[in-house]
Amino acid sequence: MPISVLTREDLIALDRADTLAGFRERFSLPAGVIYLDGNSLGAMPRATAGRVSAMVEQEWGIGLIRSWNEAGWMDLPGRIADKIGRLIGAAPGGMAVGDSTSVNVFKLLGAALAARPERRVILTERGNFPTDLYIAQGLATLLAQGHEVRMVAPDEIAAALNDSVAVLMLTHVNYHTGAMFDMARLTEAAHAAGALALWDLAHSAGAVPVDLAGADVDFAVGCGYKYLNGGPGAPAFLYVAPRLLADARFPITGWWGHAAPFAFEAGFRPADGIARATVGTAPMISIAALEVGVDLALEAPMAAVRAKSVAMTDVFARMVQQRCAGYGLEIVSPADAARRGSQVSVAHPNAYPVMQALIAHNVIGDFRAPDVLRFGMTPLYLGFAELWDAVEVLRRVLSEESWKQPQFNVRRSVT
Ligand SMILES: *Cc1c(COP(=O)(O)O)cnc(C)c1O
Secondary structure, X not given: OOOOOOOHHHHHHHHHOOOOHHHHHHEEOOOOOEEOXXXXXXXXXXXXXXXXXXXXXXXXXXXXXXXXXXXXXXXXXXXXXXXXHHHOOOOOOOEEEOOOHHHHHHHHHHHHHHHOOOOOEEXXXXXXXXXXXXXXXXXXXXXXXXXXXXXXXXXXXXXXXXXXXXXXXXXXXXXXXOEEOOHHHHHHHHHHOOXXXXXXXXXXXXXXXXXXXXXOOOEEEEOOOOXXXXXXXXXXXXXXXXXXXXXXXXXXXOHHHEOOHHHOOOOOOEOOOHHHHOOOOOOHHHHHHHHHHHHHHHHOOXXXXXXXXXXXXXXXXXXXXHHOOOOOOEEOOOOOHHHEOOEEEEEOOOHHHHHHHHHHOOEEOEEEOOOEEEEEOOOOOOOHHHHHHHHHHHHHHHHOOHHHOHHHHXXXXXX
């Protein structure tokens, strides 16, 4: 590729050729805001407010408890779960929606350990998202059977897979760096060592191609409020390979996971299918909101989403290098697009105040401790010219040193 400096006109040309450009107007975004944080909280689809208000005012307000049967509430979680499954290549019958990603990690990790009773190691990456690590640690403590959460560097994983490992637990796209693992290869390596594989798709679902069935993945979890645009705290999803379901034992046995919830039996009997991985009453209003985001994601061909995402991360990284050279920035996301998810992470010694200054100028990304500026690329509602403008604001913040202003140096609770 020629190393020509990208002009704003170049990026406007990319916007004109963008087959996904029409999705932008399906989202509600405030004018003037350049939103580079859809990897943390996706934008609101315009149709969400109407769907939620119909659910609240008609189905709940008027239908009351009758809506469980008459408005199809009982079937809603399964329907949305299957739709998410189509985005990630899930085998039919393996998907459920509900609870948080953290809780779903607990449930599936518990099932994985129960399926490998003679093994004691949960193998993971040291840089995995902390909640995944914390849940694993808490479960190991709770079980009190000598389980160990073994944390290694990404390039040490293959060598660490041995006959002590019960489950390999990884996040497909790393939240901090944007680095993407080879899911099929590592799942195969886990299986070759007799271990199970649990993948966290928080930064993958709706953002990068995933083929759970093709990669023969055992377990997966993921997030509803990032690239699926389900709203803050949206229900998460989980996947269990159907071949494992008949014997799968989950550590939380609630009535929605019972074979006959409305028989009100005193003893727990697991449901046959994926329902056994569910616990209690699903959050209908949140699931209705999530469905709107998932429907939008299903309308967009994944090949086009991935192509635009790769182009966006490429040009963003190039523009940062070209126009912000000399200000101490270092791109920490992989240079090879095949190993990168849909974000560009840039290290800077003063990343926190730099990001606060960007946000004050309506360029919204986020900060991840200790020193990373994170910029998420969401092909459904972000344009290329916006990326040019965002880099211009970054260049000004750095060259004018406006990040040194005191108000940008006060640490807030959410970064
Ligand atoms: C965002 C994210 C989560 C979030 O978990 P919650 O239970 O929804 O708070 C979990 N794991 C990973 C890898 C994430 O990126």
